Amino acid sequence: MRKLKLAVLILFCLSFLSFPNWSITSAKSTTKKSSSIPSNQWKITGTVKGTGDVSKKFSIRPSNLKALKMGEDMKFEIKSTDKQLIYTLKIPVKKDSKKAEMFQYISSGEEEAGYFRVENQTYDAEKNLITAEVKGGGTFIVVTQPETPKSIQSLSPKTSAPSSKITSTPPAIFYLPHQDDETLSMGVAITQHLDAGREVIAVLYTDGAGSVAQRILNGEVGSSWWGGTHNPVTEGYNQIDNQKFSEARNNELKSALMQLGVKAENIHIRNLSEDGTLTLDELKTLVLEYEQKYPGASHKAMSQHDGSLSHALSGQALVDLYNQKGIVDARLYVSRNDWTRVTVGSIVTPNTDQAFRIKKAAFVYQAWNPAVESFAIGYHSVSPQFNSMLANIQNRQHTPAQ
Known part of the structure; x- marks a missing residue:
């Protein structure tokens, strides 16, 4: 019996002695x-x-x-x-x-x-x-x-002449990086300018390519908003290439802008990214082209503080040109995606009619009808932003100095 007790004691001691070594080995494996x-x-x-x-x-x-x-x-x-x-x-x-x-x-x-x-x-x-x-x-x-930005003279187009259609009040020109930004982040401002009697011109400056929504529509990844993964074959449409995707997005943009009240002829598709690039100087040149055509216009873009580079570049273009006195009126709009991070400026709230028009514009982006190449791209892409905006229809705007 004594021998049995002794054996048990020895085994206990050996296991106790090995425990610290195990602990040290485990700690070493997780050490940064x-x-x-x-x-x-x-x-x-x-x-x-x-x-x-x-x-x-x-x-x-x-x-x-x-x-x-x-x-x-x-x-x-x-x-x-x-x-x-x-x-x-x-x-x-x-x-x-x-x-x-x-x-x-x-x-x-x-x-x-x-x-x-x-x-x-x-x-x-x-x-x-x-x-x-x-x-x-x-x-x-x-x-x-x-450190020293290019001069306005070196960027300004040489062939653009002031338009003969200019009215006594210059238009408000909204520069859009993507087909949905006008509704998500600028809708209140657009409707308010229109209701004040201002002409509104919307200028889209990219083709909207590169969105994850294209992969979703082609069945490569799923969508929680849709509730699963698309199958183009069983849903009655072909694979969507870059051109078809951009055309479908442009159709959404045009329909949404017209719901806000913008005239069809004032929707300008000016894709600066055809070669896959988008630069600050290209955006400055675009703005100066419109300034020459509409002297004294109000220029509107996404905020230079936005997290998205394609947004921030247009904002920085306005800030630089405003500081160089190339334009006299500029406002920047914070992306709905950046509201919790970028808090400068002021909040703009619509009246009842303006809010209703913005809701109708948002409905455009969830319209699904592949037979007429309507693919609800806006909601497939950024449905959380649409939900956030519709729950609280406001814009956040700021000046170039902010």
Whole structure:
């Protein structure tokens, strides 16, 4: 009996002694480790934190993404096998830059695909250096603006003459990055300008390509708004290519604008992204073209503070031109997607009739009838934004100084 008790005691002691070793091994496996960013063509430096052998879990390389090249000065991809890795990057940019910003390409879930500003970043103009923190990897671009912007004279079109149709009150010109921004973020302002007797001109400056909605419609990914995954064959339509997708989006835009009250002849499709690029100078030139045609016009664009690069570029174009006295009246509108982040400016609220027109414009974007190539693209793309807007129909606007 004593021998049995002794054996049990020995086994207990051995198991007790091995427990700390197990604990230490377990703790070591979860300890955060750091690795340096490897040498690369962009001279980006920094560290990566994570668990395990971090250095083998990521690489930095050129990106093959071409669909949304927007005048970037730098584009790269961080390829990662561990989405929990945290990257602290130091990114050198062009000398004498007035401003430099880093954006990440996002195309997942049911939000519109595009480049969106990385929130955790700072720019040191003296060192020409962006410091940014990102998680999980992805495709990134860096956009810079020169310290001395190009002169208005160098950008202004030479052939545009003032229109003979100009009335005593210049029009309000709304520059739209996507087919739905006019309803989601500018609808109140558009209806109020129209009700005040102002002529409203809407200028779409991209083709709207690159939206995740195109993949949803082609049955490549599902949609919680739709309640499943589309099957074009059984639903009676063919695969939707880029041209057909843009045409369908343009039809939604035109119908929505006419519900707001904009004349068909005042809806201008001016795609600046046909070659896959969209630059600040191109947008400035577009604005100056309309300013020459309609001297003293009111110019409206999305806010330069918006997270989406295609939004922010038009806002920055107005701010620069206003500061250079190339235009005399400018207002910026915050994307419904950025309301909780961008709080500058003031809130604009519609009257009952204006709100009703905005609701009807929103209905256009959920119309589903493939037989006439109506695909509810707006709601497939950003239904949460439509729901948010309809629950509280307001616009947030601000001045170039804000």
